[in-house]
Amino acid sequence: MQSFDDLNLNTPLRNALDDLGFKTPTPIQAEAFSVVASGRDMVGIAQTGTGKTYAYMLPILKSLPYSTQDNPRVLILVPTRELVVQVVDDIEKLSKYINTRVLGVYGGTNINTQKQAIAQGLDILVATPGRLYDLALTRVLRLKSIQKLVIDEVDVMLDLGFRFQITNIFELLSKHQNIMFSATMTHDVDALINDFFKAPERVSIAVSGTPLENIAQSRYKVPNFNTKVNLLVELLKDQEIFNKVLVFVDSKRMADRLFEALDAFYKEDLAIIHSNKTQNYRLRSIEQFRKGDNRILVATDVMARGLDIDNISHVINFDTPDYPENYMHRIGRTGRAEREGHSILFSTEKEEEFVTQIEDLMQMTIPLLDLPETVAISDELIPEERPKIKEHYNPLKQRDEDAPGPAFHEKKEKNKKENLGGSYKFKIAKKYKKPKTRGDKNYNKRHKGK
Secondary structure, eight states, X not given: OOOGGGGTOOHHHHHHHHHHTOOSOOHHHXXXXXXXXXXXXXXXXXXXXXXXXXXXXXXXXXXXXXXXXXXXXXXXXXXXXXXXXXXXXXXXHHTTTSOOOEEEEOTTSOHHHHHHHHHTOOSEEEEOHHHHHXXXXXXXXXXXXXXXXXXXXXXXXXXXXXXXXXXXXXHHOOSOEEEEXXXXXXXXXXXXXXXXXXXXXXXXXXXXXXXXXXXXXXXXEOSSHHHHHHHHHHHHTOTTTSSSEEEEESSHHHHHHHHHHHHTTOTTXXXXXXXXXXXXXXXXXXXXXXHTSOSEEEEEGGGSSSOOOSOOOEEEESSOOSSHHHHHHHHTTSSOTTOOEEEEEEEOSTTHHHHHHHHHHHTSOOOEEOOOTTXXXXXXXXXXXXXXXXXXXXXXXXXXXXXXXXSOOOOOGGGOOOOOGGGHHHHHHHHSOOOOOTTOHHHHHHTTTO
């Protein structure tokens, strides 16, 4: 097995790794090191939780000379605010014995404070695409100095709609090295590589969709949302087995709905995170879950990528994801660092086609378990599950001809104007007769000699 000695790291980096207790590099760290260090463009394909941050930071920090210049030399783009905080923390740990200035910027906070921090000078900038683009439009941040661009979790960024910002950021850069990491290869990712990368070297660790061997998977067929809640409540009663549980749902609305349903049973044990929550709330929820203050965290898919939390006992897919790759990223939150993990999938009849896609991708069948007898089967459907009834005829329903029209009304007669051309003054004269005065010629003729 390869060790960090084989990477020929300098003493400051070796000391930092020793402090962190890391002895051997992960496969992506070992494979990517020489490519990143060579200066060539690179595309890395690896599952989350495989040590991608250190895979690009080790070679970058090794070759980053000391400098007092103000503008950053390394730019790292990540999709979420939480990942900015996490990557900055990882870099600070790794550069403990190196004089390196690191700054993280993201939306939802005062941009002027971030401008002031940038103006102080820095070497490495970690940012979300939206906030970085906003800062790039100001004079305080000059991107021409960037020598290395790292785009981590690029598939998530494109899913979140950051294509415009990313392509414009590329246009603002001069000659530099491109380093990209993605858990999945999509047509959008390929298009980005073809447009901006120069003969990139691809480093692939495990085929996308390959299940991790140390994750025990199982699933339940469940008829509806409320029965899913009943099943989840029943499973979570065993606090010893389900001691740190990450529950994934498909949307923010469903996350809020599930949180409200579980709150009656697990008040102090429960936390929630999705993009509509404030920054402080999200960071607090993650930290409380990480420390074990909360046993259960309800999250949306955007949190499935790159969120580094140790010792998660179970990942529960409350909703079956409609993209099979998302299932892989979800279950990748458990079974980390060679520990045993557990994944449980809930699926309704409508979600069965997604289960088939997931099993086809993994080339395996997820074991199906019977519902516990203690779980009540609910007949009550939430609004999203109720069938939509088409009304053939409703006399009380407003017909199109009765619908309000545009805000228009006929003008009053006195306000109607007519273009009369040159005869207009004569019309007015006829309508409003001038008073006869002694200066009027006709008046004088008629009254001459009187």
